[in-house]
Amino acid sequence: MSANGKLDRRALPAADHCGTVGRAPSSAPEELLCRVFAEVLGLPEVDVDDGFFDLGGHSPLAVRLIGRIRTETGADLTPRQLFETPTGAGAAPLTLGAATAPQNRDRDLAADLRIDPAAAGAAAPAAPLPPSGPAAVLLTGATGFHGANSAPVPH
Secondary structure, rough: OHHHHHOOOOHOOOOOOOOOOOOEEEEEEHHHHHHHHHHHHOOOOOOOOOOOOOOOOOOOHHHHHHHHHHHHHOOOOOOOOHHOOOOOOHHHHOOOOOOOOOHHHHHHHHHHHHHOHHHHHHOOOOOOOOOOOOOOOEEOOOOOEEEEEEEOOOO
């Protein structure tokens, strides 16, 4: 355990993924997924029934794995699908037909952004600014409020 009571992963012994014989891939999608699982996890080999998270995978690696699967197969797996079917055998059916299925990246996104003028309504008026500019600027970041920078307002 670390000083703050959390598990110190660096102090754990390296996992031994060798020694057990699992089921080999029985299809091209399973073979491809096992290869990608192994590459993302940094393992020499992954069996078709090995769970991604059981082998040391975590959420950031899952996002990387989904991206690699998308690149290799064209399949748009979601994180939820990977959590529900974290094995090569489970994920293989989700990649079938991906090369022929329409992909979101092939859509005309500009068409999705067009707003029907009848639905748009009148534009809201812009809020007026004081003639001297803002009296204070709030500084924010990824973690929230950082402080305020108040500048004297000239009169």
